[in-house]
Amino acid sequence: MSAGSKKRILKEYGECMNDTPSGMKINFDEQNMTEWEVLMDGPEQSVYAGGHFKLKITFPIEYPFKPPVVSFKTKIYHPNVSNDEKGSMCLGMLRPEAWKPPNKVVSVLHLIQTLLIEPNSDDSIEPSIATEYKDNRKEFEKTAKDWVKRYAK
């Protein structure tokens, strides 16, 4: 990892500390600054309210020329989060061809929060959950809340 990348990550961490998005806590380890642990509260107006989600943000060696990788360590029932042990997310600015080097992690964090409030069923990683979200919202909300109780307390 180049000095430029390190400098950039440190600067971004500083910015996040000064203005942490609401309901989030970032655990930063100076020895291993390419992996951030983020604790995110389910937004009040979403079905995930009351849940506490642990996420990992990994910065690739080529950062900021390649996008950071987001994964949910806490299981979550969501059309845009893969339902496996990776819990990966791959949409919008997180896609390699859409990522631009000046983009910042803090916008990634905002994007995740927005998606928790309003999932994007048109660009889903779990098509069956997306279909349910579109066609049977009640059932979707029930399962999502159930998972919050089971995994995210």
Next chain:
Amino acid sequence: MDSDDEFNSSQGSEDEFMNDQDSDVSIGDADDGEFLVLRPKKSVNKFRWLDSDIDIDEGDGGFESQDKDIKSSKHSYEVDFTVYSPEQIQEHQNSQIGEVGNILGQPPEATAILLRHARWNKERLIESYMDRTEEVLESAGLGESASDPPKIEKIKGFACDICCEDEPGLESFAMKCGHRFCVDCYKHYLQTKIKDEGEAARIRCPGDGCNRIVDSKSLDFLVSDNLKDRYQELLTRTYVDDKDNLRWCPAPNCEFAVECGVKDKELAKIVPTVHCDCGHFFCFGCSLTDHQPAPCSLVKKWLKKCEDDSETANWISANTKECPKCHSTIEKNGGCNHMTCRKCRHEFCWMCMGIWSEHGTSWYNCNRFEEKSGSEARDAQAKSRQSLERYLHYYNRYANHEQSAKLDKDIYLKTEKKMSQLQISTGMSWIEVQFLESASQALQQCRQTLKWTYAFAYYLARNNQTEIFEDNQKDLEMAVENLSEMFEKPIDQLESLKVEMMDKTAYCNKRRIILLNDTAENLKSSNWEFNVVLS
């Protein structure tokens, strides 16, 4: 002459009469009179053969003497095409950029971006540009033009938004959109896009949300020479990919592209085989190795079927029988001939397929072949297995030619080694032993054609034309096998066989042309009926 008689005898029937009107059936009555020539009125003369090497001596009296209206000796199965080198493709791009740039009044870099954005459709670009200039520029990533040409600058108080560097005297670069980054980051960004992601024509400004395309002039400021070469290569690649009438030769390491006017929607009527300057014959429609006479969609179906079915079908055919009552496929895995179908509980004898109760006490020893129930059951079985057997019939012949072509090549390679010995021992010159080379090439090419005739035949429904096709197929096959056999003769006999071998080579080539002409003409005028839909 068989075909002649048949034609005369069936002439009175209504079908034949209708057919006659549609397709101008005439009997091949020139010096090569063994076959029927079915030539549709309209199909002649549409193509002209360009490749001058092949123009010289494909003397085929049977066709040429009749085709007085065709100037060149191009065959019905051949299509027009031109082969281009990478340099020529580059020139093409440049001349189009120049031409369109003059019309639009845009500098070459911008014109190139516009053309790439319009996927090299000149007419559409010019039209839309004239109608909605701003919109077109914006969507091609050329919007909001400022007057200053882009250059590398040192600006006071500049901090790079990518690496967060802000030391004084930092070199920075921005395109006309004004998104400024330090030169190192800009370079790194371009390198990642070109090297890692293989992008060229659609690299955007690194600025957040900016859609401006990085033009080649800006690229020149920032990128090393070998990366520029790679960029140019990628641009040329997208040019060929974007043009419907251009296609890369799929042969390994070949750098040529071929231009051909055959459109996708014509592929049910034409099999456009082209011949690259590297020697590779391939189909312009699907880029697979030459598969005449079978049209692309049949080839696709056939390959898929072979992939899925052939091994399974072979195994089923060799190891199983069907229950005479419910037609379930049964594998016998024990020694006893008394079978009870798991599904319908029918009891029968594995050997004769007859009902078991008729066997009386002669268990484990079936000697009742003549019994009526047994032979009926076998007949029924035969019928239900027919489609499987039919497929295997064609598949085995298809696979055999593929295999034989490989073996022929092996033998040739061995022969080639001994050729130099032959030259020394007999005093023949290099040019005099070339007949083996042409014989080998003829074999390869004919086997390739034969191989695909079997895939073609599998999907062919019987009609008046199929018999001629099968005769042509049989004649070509016999010619090929004869020639192939001579190849296996010991090396010391080859000299005395030279003349015969050259004759047989010529005959093979001729039979192949006859077959391909017949199939191509009938395909073009929709005389073939297929048991699947051509897409």
